[in-house]
Amino acid sequence: MSLRPDLAAIADMIRPGARVLDVGCGDGALLEHLVATKGVDGRGIEIAQANVNACVARGLAVVQGDADSDLGDYPAQVFDAVILSQTIQATEKPKAVLNHLLRIGRRTAVSLPNFGYWKVRLGLLSGGRMPHTRELSYDWWDTPNIHLCTLADFVDLTRECGAAIVEAHALDDKGKAVRINPAKLTDSYMGPNLFARGAIFLLKKN
Amino acid sequence: MVEAPRFPHAMKAPAADAGLAVTFDEPLPLDSGRSLQPFTVAYMTYGALNADRTNAVLICHALTMDQFVASDNPVTGKPGWWVDMVGPGKPIDTDRFFVICANVIGGCMGSTGPSDTDPASGKPYGLNFPLVTVRDMVRAQKRLVEHLGIAKLLAVIGGSMGGMQALQWAASYPDCIKAVVPIACAARHSAQNIAFHEVGRQAIMADPDWRGGEYQMHDTRPSKGLAVARMAAHITYVSETALQRKFGRALQNRGAKSFQFSPDFQIESYLHHQGASFVDRFDANSYLYITRAMDYFDLAEEHGGRLSDVFGLNAPRFCIISFTSDWLFPPVENKRIAHALNAVAAQVSFVEIKSDKGHDAFLLDEPEMYAAIRGFLNHAAGT
Numbered sequence: 271m272s273l274r275p276d277l278a279a280i281a282d283m284i285r286p287g288a289r290v291l292d293v294g295c296g297d298g299a300l301l302e303h304l305v306a307t308k309g310v311d312g313r314g315i316e317i318a319q320a321n322v323n324a325c326v327a328r329g330l331a332v333v334q335g336d337a338d339s340d341l342g343d344y345p346a347q348v349f350d351a352v353i354l355s356q357t358i359q360a361t362e363k364p365k366a367v368l369n370h371l372l373r374i375g376r377r378t379a380v381s382l383p384n385f386g387y388w389k390v391r392l393g394l395l396s397g398g399r400m401p402h403t404r405e406l407s408y409d410w411w412d413t414p415n416i417h418l419c420t421l422a423d424f425v426d427l428t429r430e431c432g433a434a435i436v437e438a439h440a441l442d443d444k445g446k447a448v449r450i451n452p453a454k455l456t457d458s459y460m461g462p463n464l465f466a467r468g469a470i471f472l473l474k475k476n
Numbered sequence: 477m478v479e480a481p482r483f484p485h486a487m488k489a490p491a492a493d494a495g496l497a498v499t500f501d502e503p504l505p506l507d508s509g510r511s512l513q514p515f516t517v518a519y520m521t522y523g524a525l526n527a528d529r530t531n532a533v534l535i536c537h538a539l540t541m542d543q544f545v546a547s548d549n550p551v552t553g554k555p556g557w558w559v560d561m562v563g564p565g566k567p568i569d570t571d572r573f574f575v576i577c578a579n580v581i582g583g584c585m586g587s588t589g590p591s592d593t594d595p596a597s598g599k600p601y602g603l604n605f606p607l608v609t610v611r612d613m614v615r616a617q618k619r620l621v622e623h624l625g626i627a628k629l630l631a632v633i634g635g636s637m638g639g640m641q642a643l644q645w646a647a648s649y650p651d652c653i654k655a656v657v658p659i660a661c662a663a664r665h666s667a668q669n670i671a672f673h674e675v676g677r678q679a680i681m682a683d684p685d686w687r688g689g690e691y692q693m694h695d696t697r698p699s700k701g702l703a704v705a706r707m708a709a710h711i712t713y714v715s716e717t718a719l720q721r722k723f724g725r726a727l728q729n730r731g732a733k734s735f736q737f738s739p740d741f742q743i744e745s746y747l748h749h750q751g752a753s754f755v756d757r758f759d760a761n762s763y764l765y766i767t768r769a770m771d772y773f774d775l776a777e778e779h780g781g782r783l784s785d786v787f788g789l790n791a792p793r794f795c796i797i798s799f800t801s802d803w804l805f806p807p808v809e810n811k812r813i814a815h816a817l818n819a820v821a822a823q824v825s826f827v828e829i830k831s832d833k834g835h836d837a838f839l840l841d842e843p844e845m846y847a848a849i850r851g852f853l854n855h856a857a858g859t
Contacts, residue, residue, distance in 0.1 A: 289821070311821065313818065319827075319829065319830065319844050322825075322827055322848070323827075323844060323847045323848050323851055324851075325825070326795055326825050326827065326848050326851045326852045326855075327847075327850075327851025327852070327854065327855060328851075328855065329793075329855035329856075329859060330825070331793075331818075331822075331823045331824050331825050332825045332826075333811070333814055333818070333824075333825065333826040334826055334827050334828045335811070335826070335828070343811075343815050344815075344818075345819065348819075
């Protein structure tokens, strides 16, 4: 089974044999891939019952819970890598969550949709209504994505949290991950903050 | 010595499979410093042990349950207490797994307990029976598992006090188990739970027919006290939501309140029924001993309260299951165990199933629990 491109990009950032915590691990596809191909010691946190059961049936170690309330229970620096894929925009307190991730893991991989993507901007500008895209397909009143941001906004948050961006990859129009210079996200009005559907960041605490 | 088990209660279904009982002449050392000699473990098995003896699953029962997990209970005549979980094609599939369930020591369904004859006096043990702990129960089960020729269990599974036993198995014999499923339990009994148990014990002891625990000698039974204990305990097994849904303020067989103390409300009549049917199958002294064993359970006690120190690098894999409306063993207590195991890098999953049925949910139809256990066991069996 092939991984979603953003997950494949995250998988490339993980070293073999690492201790990995995947927060919001879904049905465990990424963790299972990492266990099988890189021999990682993988653990997950997941809130949805069906996903938790899917992880258990895959033999994965998963704790049913959510990022907002459970990360405080984990001690500092026990994981080589912590992953938060397509989840930060759905948390109640993104800054607190990011701070926990940076505390728990030596490296933190975060992927998120880009609210600055040109189709999102165009949708709002031309239609005057909350935009719908492949990544952001919900109506405003039932979306789990309560804290959307642009990639530039997210870079600001990483600075606020005292994190350095080790790597950044933009997801292009076709969903392919392309390595980018993170400085371009905040330095230029054009560039990935306008053209990327989303991005993946590898962070570490300064 | 293997024989048919002896039950202190009359059998309503004498044709049902009564299982087996094995008596060990070697003493069973107990946490109290005393020992039991000889001692008997009554048990049931379902399915067949495979040639390399790797498919054995031990199920540990809760406070008032017994070894009749998946077949008719010979004493009550009722179906086994977990028939939707255990059987051919069920989540714990007896077509694949060899399932063992033993009555705990201190119990009253064939394993040595306070209603048995004390070899020292020739009279029923009564309160001369030594206090047993969850670890003592597990020690006795270990002897049974060895007797059956099984070096390593595929899994130990149990809910409530059965979950405590599963945890104790993992702590005492980590190399003898591959996987553990503690359900709706905790690593220690809480003050609130001890308090409820004490209410039950005091109800039994306040019954004049209890006779200082020597009721068998006087041919009496503290049925009223035991029934009250059961009624109080039963309230803790269900959620407020479930009670309200099932009974509300509905009246029992009457159009209006009676202005007397006979049971007006359906919930009263239901509790009376729970109490009355319980005394037909359970021994009052066993109730005292087993509740005490649960009260004493505190897995981390010997490790200065550090639960993660209980488990080492050889810990088996865990799937811990809890229910949102369980206020007797709330999810947070179950999760504590998961975090402790995570801290020693054990393979642990924690499942918190949405249910409004309270503590008893683990005995009821909970499809997500079935799915979790089926998936976990299948993976453990295949790897």
